[in-house]
Amino acid sequence: MYQRLGLRTLAPAAALIVLGGTPVTSANGLVTGANGTPGAVGAHDPYFPELGNGGYDIQHYTLTLDYDPKSHRLTGTAEITARATQDLSAFNLDLHGLTVRGASVDGAPAAVNRAGDELTLRPRDDLRKGDTFRTVVRYDGSPRTITDTDGTREGWLRTADGAVAVGQPKGSMTWFPGNHHPKDKATYDINVTVPKGLTAVSNGELRSERPTADRSRTTFAWRSAQPVASYVVTVGIGAYDVTRSRPGAPGIPVYIAVDKTVTARNGELLDRIPELTEWAVKRFGPYPFSSTGAIVEREGDADYALETQSRAFFTEDAFNPETVVHELAHQWYGNSVTPRTWRDVWLSEGFATYAEWVYLEEFEDIPAQESFEEAFGSEDNWAFPPADQPDAEQLLGDPVYERGAMALHKVRKAVGDDKFFAILQGWAQTHRHGNASTRDFTTYVEQKSGKDLTALWDVWLYGEDKPAKP
The missing domain is CATH 2.60.40.1730 (tricorn interacting facor f3 domain)
Known part of the structure; x- marks a missing residue:
């Protein structure tokens, strides 16, 4: 997801419905049988x-x-x-x-x-x-x-x-x-x-x-x-304009559906989706699904972009290159490798945010270090540790995105570029189509890098306080 979200509230309980027989109800309100x-x-x-x-x-x-x-x-x-x-x-x-x-x-x-x-x-x-x-x-x-x-x-x-x-x-x-x-x-x-x-x-x-x-x-x-x-x-x-294509190198089919009222204003970026998919494959490894693409709706039809699997969702106001890269990265990190619990969601959002930093570095000549320093300077990113949110209302708060990305940048600095990007690809491949936790990730990084990074995790994933220096 691109925009930060909090806790979703639910409606009151609905009435009881019984169909097809008479259940036996236990003390806790659950239906029970004779054996199971x-x-x-x-x-x-x-x-x-x-x-x-x-x-x-x-x-x-x-x-x-x-x-x-x-x-x-x-x-x-x-x-x-x-x-x-x-x-x-x-x-x-x-x-x-x-x-x-x-x-x-x-x-x-x-x-x-x-x-x-x-x-x-x-x-x-x-x-x-x-x-x-x-x-x-x-x-x-x-x-x-x-x-x-x-x-x-x-x-x-x-x-x-x-x-x-x-x-x-x-x-x-x-x-x-x-x-x-x-x-x-x-x-x-x-x-x-x-x-x-x-x-x-x-x-x-x-x-x-x-x-x-x-x-x-x-x-x-x-x-x-x-x-x-x-x-x-x-x-x-x-009422969509639908385009289908098959880009060259990875050969991944692309299916894009765009509200007819917004197509003309977004043609240039829509045409870049195959190119950005190919770039992501080079950075993150083999694409994990059988197709890619997008759904683009009018501004106001929803409140955010979302990494819906193989067909990311955007509203026109959230349709820009950085957001496209963010949701594309989620196909590897979040969709294929899915957080084991919602506490592990930084493994999705932190990775997708770091993908934006890599895109800016390679396409806009903005070093990832510069993005890191900007994120470090924002006090909002120090409200809580990204791997241990205080409650559901902070589930998708700023630290999950940007401090999660900062943690990845510190890993990159600790192990070097070649090993870091090999780790990103290996992580996506090792847990392809599965679930993974923060502990799974920290263990994987230490095994592949040969380094004890306990101090890094303690500060950037679990630490309550902002370090004196970036």
Whole structure:
């Protein structure tokens, strides 16, 4: 993400819904069965303990969506393939707003409890550890926007002619049920039906574009074959100018969708996306996904740019070379190598910010040292340590971005340019399509550099006080 965000607030709890049978409820409010036990409510993230769920690992989502921009009504079916990691009598999905119309597990009706953003499903038969099971949830309604305390919005946002879905850190649960914690990555098929004349864009590859039987609507089918964390899954719906190309050296297909009202003013930068992708490949290593590109909307349609996987999202006011580089770098750092918990988010934002510094160094003749010194001089960057934010409200505060980048620059100074850029590439390759923590990174750097950098980490990642000198 480019703009700093704080804590997103959630709506009050919704009413209880029970479908397909009578559940047995334990003292803690969870549905339980005779043999298995309920999966955990929440993934116990240090900042968002109720986000995500336990007891299973999602492998694939198939989302079938129908959206009418005029009425702002979304009708959806989520087919979720998962593997049980314990004997399960019940399990939870995260869903904000929207009305559940029915659910099944392995083809049999499932009982559903609904309490706020927690959707608890009890299958007819308990699931055994190691079982792969298929859950189907049918739902509809007008997606709600989650609003931060400072007014920043996420979720399914209405635009001038359609909608866009942005999800950091919680917004994806406003438009589909799932295990919405970064550590449970999955592949996706996303099929979106919209009125004729509009285009629906998502992550990955466009597999088909077909009119409905009455030709009044069009269905766009997208597939992400590489794992995706749910917060970087997106859908953009609007009257777009679409361009497709295949740049030379890396051979990475490019798909760009731009609101028709802003295309003419941004053509030069749009044309640079393949070039900047090639530059990023040289700096960060093999591109981790099957395509790249962008979605560009009007100013005001959202509050920030976001690294939505393989198809970064921008509004026109946030569409500039540095931001494009920032979101491109996230494809390696944040999307492919995803933070293990939200506390580790500096591994995403600090790296993307440092990519901006490298871009300025190589394209604008502004040394990274100069960017470092400017960041060092800002008192906002010393509000808290980037690897240990005080609370969720500071999750994406300035130190996560710029002091995180300062830490990387200190590593570069300590190990030298050749080893530093080899470390950046090796880190992205070693944890490709996985999750990683701050400890994983510091251990990796010390192993590859042969240096004990404890003092560096203590000051630049964990230190409370600003050093006397940069």
